[in-house]
Amino acid sequence: MEAPVLSRRDRERLVRRRAMLDAALTVFAEKGFQSATLDEVAERAEFGKGTLYNYFAGGKEAILFALFDEVYADVVNLIETYFERVESERPTRDVFHGFIAETIAHLVERSDAFMLMAKEAHRMAFSEERENAAYFLGQRERIAAALALPIEKAMQAGTLRRMDAHGVAHMLMGNIHGYLMYACPLGEHAPTAPPDAEHGANLITTILFDGLLPRD
Amino acid sequence: MEAPVLSRRDRERLVRRRAMLDAALTVFAEKGFQSATLDEVAERAEFGKGTLYNYFAGGKEAILFALFDEVYADVVNLIETYFERVESERPTRDVFHGFIAETIAHLVERSDAFMLMAKEAHRMAFSEERENAAYFLGQRERIAAALALPIEKAMQAGTLRRMDAHGVAHMLMGNIHGYLMYACPLGEHAPTAPPDAEHGANLITTILFDGLLPRD
DNA sequence: TCGGCATGTGACCAGCCAGTCACCTTGTGA
DNA sequence: TCACAAGGTGACTGGCTGGTCACATGCCGA
Numbered sequence: 479m480e481a482p483v484l485s486r487r488d489r490e491r492l493v494r495r496r497a498m499l500d501a502a503l504t505v506f507a508e509k510g511f512q513s514a515t516l517d518e519v520a521e522r523a524e525f526g527k528g529t530l531y532n533y534f535a536g537g538k539e540a541i542l543f544a545l546f547d548e549v550y551a552d553v554v555n556l557i558e559t560y561f562e563r564v565e566s567e568r569p570t571r572d573v574f575h576g577f578i579a580e581t582i583a584h585l586v587e588r589s590d591a592f593m594l595m596a597k598e599a600h601r602m603a604f605s606e607e608r609e610n611a612a613y614f615l616g617q618r619e620r621i622a623a624a625l626a627l628p629i630e631k632a633m634q635a636g637t638l639r640r641m642d643a644h645g646v647a648h649m650l651m652g653n654i655h656g657y658l659m660y661a662c663p664l665g666e667h668a669p670t671a672p673p674d675a676e677h678g679a680n681l682i683t684t685i686l687f688d689g690l691l692p693r694d
Numbered sequence: 695m696e697a698p699v700l701s702r703r704d705r706e707r708l709v710r711r712r713a714m715l716d717a718a719l720t721v722f723a724e725k726g727f728q729s730a731t732l733d734e735v736a737e738r739a740e741f742g743k744g745t746l747y748n749y750f751a752g753g754k755e756a757i758l759f760a761l762f763d764e765v766y767a768d769v770v771n772l773i774e775t776y777f778e779r780v781e782s783e784r785p786t787r788d789v790f791h792g793f794i795a796e797t798i799a800h801l802v803e804r805s806d807a808f809m810l811m812a813k814e815a816h817r818m819a820f821s822e823e824r825e826n827a828a829y830f831l832g833q834r835e836r837i838a839a840a841l842a843l844p845i846e847k848a849m850q851a852g853t854l855r856r857m858d859a860h861g862v863a864h865m866l867m868g869n870i871h872g873y874l875m876y877a878c879p880l881g882e883h884a885p886t887a888p889p890d891a892e893h894g895a896n897l898i899t900t901i902l903f904d905g906l907l908p909r910d
Numbered sequence: 911t912c913g914g915c916a917t918g919t920g921a922c923c924a925g926c927c928a929g930t931c932a933c934c935t936t937g938t939g940a
Numbered sequence: 941t942c943a944c945a946a947g948g949t950g951a952c953t954g955g956c957t958g959g960t961c962a963c964a965t966g967c968c969g970a
Contacts, residue, residue, distance in 0.1 A: 744948065
């Protein structure tokens with residue numbers, strides 16, 4: 479976390495790179511990776527198409543993966559910082575309720591990023607290119623591992639049912655994804671109001687923590 | 695359900711149509727819709743490319759949607775027949791455990807269909823084409839509605855916690871999808887053994903029905 | 911002020927593929 | 941057996957787009 483010392487040239491480079499990634503995220507999220515054209519990305523970024531290749535030698539796909547890197551890093555960061563700062567005395571259910579609400583809010587705020595992942599990640603994860611599939615498995619693993627830590631801890635402490643923490647981490651992320659797909663405002667067909675972090679967190683927490691069976 | 699009376703010509707047409715759809719499913723599932731080529735589909739189906747257009751006037755996209763129609767109809771059918779034939783005295787938890795196991799087994803058996811949906815449905819659901827997005831919302835709605843019926847009934851009977859049955863239906867489908875993504879054998883990176891219906895049903899049922907909080 | 915280098919640029923190219931259509935094959939009815 | 945209709949076929953084409961590169965621009969050091 480040392481303050482980075484950058485030449486003016488390097489700073490400008492970073493600013494331009496940022497502009498290109500922002501433009502690409504917007505365009506890819508809207509059209510989908512394969513239908514989007516680099517001409518459109520370049521136009522939106524207000525650069526010539528050739529310039530994109532000065533910043534991302536690998537071309538279209540390199541830009542996509544740079545975006546994926548950022549999106550996944552954001553999520554991992556969200557998980558780690560949330561569980562670092564949460565007070566350890568709060569009831570486990572509350573802690574995770576808060577986590578779910580924050581994650582939903584985070585993804586709603588970055589709806590372009592969520593859309594990009596929803597549109598492309600599954601396809602890439604099942605890609606025939608070994609490398610691509612491995613990349614996604616690795617990223618998913620990072621997320622699951624980060625989330626499994628606090629889950630495991632709670633299980634040790636006896637405040638969560640003892641089971642496969644890793645599996646539970648995956649299912650939790652899946653539920654958040656599922657809620658966003660369910661509640662995402664898709665044109666006029668939105669089944670509910672636009673996704674609301676509090677509503678989503680309540681729904682997921684009730685189902686996952688309290689269970690579907692009635693309790694007295 | 696009346697026995698269909700078909701001329702020999704019509705029967706042959708259906709057989710050919712079937713072969714084309716089978717070939718398309720295989721190719722689309724493997725390459726992804728946009729990367730797959732009609733030449734490859736035609737070759738695999740052992741027909742000339744032009745013939746595809748005699749059967750699917752709408753071209754590539756028409757074939758894709760014909761496949762979607764079948765896959766969704768299969769799932770709705772699975773839901774309806776399962777809950778029709780299940781004996782009403784079985785404990786609710788068991789009933790749904792069985793349902794989850796059957797659904798997982800069904801999707802594992804038709805892994806091409808699952809792969810196709812995983813790769814394409816999200817992208818199409820968020821498509822800019824109003825029509826495509828509406829199609830997917832409609833299909834998802836059909837599934838959720840079919841599944842909401844037995845859930846609603848169990849809530850009425852007091853054997854399930856009273857909450858939004860529709861939302862619960864969506865989350866249940868999302869969990870099954872999530873488990874398959876989690877457990878699907880992706881090359882040598884498979885985190886577990888290939889998805890096992892019993893294992894998946896146990897995991898999902900424990901989380902959803904019993905809840906993550908420990909009980910005595 | 912000038913020369914040269916780093917970097918932006920967009921016209922261009924080559925490959926790809928959905929969709930077409932003129933032609934051929936097959937089967938049927940007279 | 942022949943003529944014709946129905947329908948299969950795949951070479952072809954038009955449009956598209958990722959990636960390239962020769963040139964333009966402008967910044968910096970001498």
